[in-house]
Amino acid sequence: MATWAISEGAEKQCPQCGSIYVVKHHQVPVKDDDSADCEVCGIELERWKSTRYPVYTLKERGQWPKHNDMP
Ligand SMILES: [Zn+2]
Numbered sequence: 001m002a003t004w005a006i007s008e009g010a011e012k013q014c015p016q017c018g019s020i021y022v023v024k025h026h027q028v029p030v031k032d033d034d035s036a037d038c039e040v041c042g043i044e045l046e047r048w049k050s051t052r053y054p055v056y057t058l059k060e061r062g063q064w065p066k067h068n069d070m071p
Pocket of ligand 1: 015017018041042
C-alpha cells in the first residue's frame with residue numbers, strides 16, 4: 001500500500017531508514033517556516049512555509065544505522 005498520501009492521520013515512511021510516522025496536520029494563524037526531521041536517522045522528511053503544518057508521530061522505528069549498505 002502506498003503510504004505517501006497527505007491527509008489526516010496518513011502514514012509516511014522515512015525514505016532513508018524506513019521508520020513509519022503518522023502524520024497529522026495542524027492549522028496555525030501565522031505562517032510557520034519550519035521542517036520535520038526523522039527522529040531515527042535525522043533526514044529531513046518535510047519542509048514547509050504555510051499556516052498548515054504536519055506533525056509527525058513515530059509509530060514504528062526503522063533499522064538505523066543499516067548494517068548491510070555501508071560504502
Ligand atoms: Zn529516518
